[in-house]
Amino acid sequence: MSLEQPNNPLHGIKLATMLEQLYLEYGWEELGEILNINCFRNNPTYKSSLKFLRKTPWAREKVEKLYLKTMIK
Known part of the structure; x- marks a missing residue:
């Protein structure tokens, strides 16, 4: 683990990886409901969602918090 971020559980995890795992867990529709972010509600794609995030x-922070809550145990 890097000395720069020794207590960051997201260190080394790419945003694309987080988004993919959350999509597989919830799907676009449920992500849109849980996070209330339009990039998941209106014609969502990985590319457009990543660009927005x-x-x-503030939107990236919501995704990171949900990822931590869902995937990191």
Whole structure:
């Protein structure tokens, strides 16, 4: 583990990986309901969702929190 982020459970996990695993767990429709983010509600794709999440810190934070809650135990 890097000395820069020794306590960060998301260190080394790519946003694309998080999104893919959340999609497999919930699907677009349920992600849209849980997170209330339009990129998951209106014609969602991996590419468009990743582009939006990379530009929008508050949305990325919601995705990261759900990922931690769902996948990291």
